[in-house]
Amino acid sequence: MTNWVLRLEGEQPSDNRYLAVQNLSTSASNVGFREINYILYDDLANNSTRRAEIIEGLFSQVKPGDIVLLPFPLYILAMNFQKECIDFLKKMKNVKLIAFVLDLHTWLYKGDYNPKTDFLLEQLRTFDLLIVPTKKFAGRLKKEGVSTPMLSFDFLDFIYNGPIKTKNWKQKIYIASGRAISLKNYHGKTDIVVIGSSNSTRENITVLPHRKAIELPQIFDGGFGAVDLINNVTTNTNNYDWDSYSAYTSPSKLSLYLASGLPVLVRSDSAVKELVERAGIGLIVDDLNDIDRVFEKLNENDYQKILKKVATYQRAVSTGYFAQRALLEGVAFLTLGINDSIS
Structure with missing residues (x-):
C-alpha cells in the first residue's frame, strides 16, 4: 500500500493558497506520502480530451489499496478538472481518498446560498475522509448534509526555517492582507502597520508594500498580529463575506504570525478563538478602538x-x-479503523 499526495509545482503567484498546497505536500512527504506533481494547467475548461489525458497520467502509479490525499480545492480554474480527478480515483478498486480542505469558496459568497446545490459539497461527499480546518467547519458541513467522516487540523501549517526577529513589548498591531485595508474609523493611539495597501494617513499608521508571505517573518518585531477583520478594520471584499467565513475556518494569517513568533488578536466569534485562548498565544478583541485599553493592562x-x-x-x-x-x-482511521479523532 502506498500513500500519495498531490504537490503543486512551478512558479506560483505570491498567494497563500498556493503556499498552503505546497506546505501540505511537504508535511505529507515527511510522514511517508509519495508526491504526485501537478501544475496550473492552461486551456482545460473546454478540452475534455486533454483533461482525461492529464488525469490518467497523474494517477498512473496509483494501485488498488492505495490512499490518495488531495488538497481541496486544487486551485485550478477549470473546476470540472477537480471533479474528474475525484471521479477517476473513485472508480479505482479499493483506493481511499482524503480531502485536505483548505478553502470552501462557495461559503464566501454574499447573498442566497443553498447547500443542496453547492457543487463543492457534492464533491466532498464522495471522499472517504475529510480533514477540515476546525470543528466548527466540520459542524457546518454536517448540518449541510455532508456525512463523510471528518477530523480537524486546527492550525494551518506555515513551514518556515528562516530568521525571525527578537520580540519586545510594543503597543503595535500588524495587519498583513492581500486586500486593501481601511482604518478610517480607527481613533486609537496604538501604532498599526499595514502590510499591503491602505489609504489611511494618520501618523500612527504605517503602510508597507505587499510582500510574499515567506518574507514577512523577518519583519515582525513585537506587538500582535491581527488575524480577523476586527471591527473598525474594513476592506474591499467585493462579493465575499469574510466576516462570516472566519467563524468556521482557520486563517492562513494565524499560522503566518505564529510561525513568525508573533502573538495574535482574534475576534470572539472566530473559529480559532478557543484554540488561541486555551493556548494563551493571543488576545480576544472585537473592536480595534478598544485596543488602547487592552494594551494598557500589559x-x-x-x-x-x-x-x-x-x-x-x-x-x-x-x-x-x-x-x-x-x-x-487519518491513515490510522482508514487502515486500522482507529477513530478517536473522527467526528
Missing part, C-alpha cells in the same frame, strides 16, 4: 510570558506538525 513581563507560549506553536506550525498529526490520524 507590560513587558506579561508579553514575554505570552511569547514563551507562542514559541511552542512557532516550532509546531513552522515544521508541519499539525498537518502531519492529522494525516497520521
Whole structure:
C-alpha cells in the first residue's frame, strides 16, 4: 500500500493558497506520502480530451489499496478538472481518498446560498475522509448534509526555517492582507502597520508594500498580529463575506504570525478563538478602538510570558506538525479503523 499526495509545482503567484498546497505536500512527504506533481494547467475548461489525458497520467502509479490525499480545492480554474480527478480515483478498486480542505469558496459568497446545490459539497461527499480546518467547519458541513467522516487540523501549517526577529513589548498591531485595508474609523493611539495597501494617513499608521508571505517573518518585531477583520478594520471584499467565513475556518494569517513568533488578536466569534485562548498565544478583541485599553493592562513581563507560549506553536506550525498529526490520524482511521479523532 502506498500513500500519495498531490504537490503543486512551478512558479506560483505570491498567494497563500498556493503556499498552503505546497506546505501540505511537504508535511505529507515527511510522514511517508509519495508526491504526485501537478501544475496550473492552461486551456482545460473546454478540452475534455486533454483533461482525461492529464488525469490518467497523474494517477498512473496509483494501485488498488492505495490512499490518495488531495488538497481541496486544487486551485485550478477549470473546476470540472477537480471533479474528474475525484471521479477517476473513485472508480479505482479499493483506493481511499482524503480531502485536505483548505478553502470552501462557495461559503464566501454574499447573498442566497443553498447547500443542496453547492457543487463543492457534492464533491466532498464522495471522499472517504475529510480533514477540515476546525470543528466548527466540520459542524457546518454536517448540518449541510455532508456525512463523510471528518477530523480537524486546527492550525494551518506555515513551514518556515528562516530568521525571525527578537520580540519586545510594543503597543503595535500588524495587519498583513492581500486586500486593501481601511482604518478610517480607527481613533486609537496604538501604532498599526499595514502590510499591503491602505489609504489611511494618520501618523500612527504605517503602510508597507505587499510582500510574499515567506518574507514577512523577518519583519515582525513585537506587538500582535491581527488575524480577523476586527471591527473598525474594513476592506474591499467585493462579493465575499469574510466576516462570516472566519467563524468556521482557520486563517492562513494565524499560522503566518505564529510561525513568525508573533502573538495574535482574534475576534470572539472566530473559529480559532478557543484554540488561541486555551493556548494563551493571543488576545480576544472585537473592536480595534478598544485596543488602547487592552494594551494598557500589559507590560513587558506579561508579553514575554505570552511569547514563551507562542514559541511552542512557532516550532509546531513552522515544521508541519499539525498537518502531519492529522494525516497520521487519518491513515490510522482508514487502515486500522482507529477513530478517536473522527467526528
